[in-house]
Amino acid sequence: xxxxxxxxxxxxxxxxxxxxxxxxxxxxxxxxSIKQGNLVxxxxxxxxxxxLGIRSWVNYLKNLGNFAVALEECPPQIVRQMIMTPxxxxxxxxxxxxxxxxxxxxxxxxxxxxxxxxxEKTGKQISEKLHCDKCNENSLEMDGDSEQYVAFWDT
Numbered sequence: 001x002x003x004x005x006x007x008x009x010x011x012x013x014x015x016x017x018x019x020x021x022x023x024x025x026x027x028x029x030x031x032x033s034i035k036q037g038n039l040v041x042x043x044x045x046x047x048x049x050x051x052l053g054i055r056s057w058v059n060y061l062k063n064l065g066n067f068a069v070a071l072e073e074c075p076p077q078i079v080r081q082m083i084m085t086p087x088x089x090x091x092x093x094x095x096x097x098x099x100x101x102x103x104x105x106x107x108x109x110x111x112x113x114x115x116x117x118x119x120e121k122t123g124k125q126i127s128e129k130l131h132c133d134k135c136n137e138n139s140l141e142m143d144g145d146s147e148q149y150v151a152f153w154d155t
Contacts, residue, residue: 013037020045023053044073100143106135
């Protein structure tokens with residue numbers, strides 16, 4: 001089992017918090033070492049989250065206080081929670097997400113980081129198909145609907 005860990009890095013008035021492992025009923029989220037400012041949570045290494053972990057996260061965000069909160073590098077399992085449970089992101093700004101793709105021809109899989117700022121510059125579009133490096137075709141297709149991945153960005 002991937003035990004939950006957090007790594008905190010303070011730069012100026014921004015506390016970056018990298019989360020990794022499983023988020024579940026046993027997860028203890030870190031207490032910020034600053035009283036106000038910006039909190040940026042990086043989810044890139046979160047490998048699992050269950051319903052009790054979602055509840056813990058939502059309660060943690062509610063109790064944070066006066067911070068500007070941002071979420072970055074959210075993997076598909078976290079994006080799904082943001083879609084299904086709007087309180088998961090609450091008032092946080094989602095900076096970037098990973099979008100999953102798969103190839104029906106060779107069964108390869110790939111996740112691609114999509115930055116909100118880049119998405120806005122490209123006319124609010126995410127590529128539905130990508131080039132597959134394994135079978136050398138344009139056959140990597142997005143798993144799901146592009147609009148679902150960014151629904152929370154349109155608000």
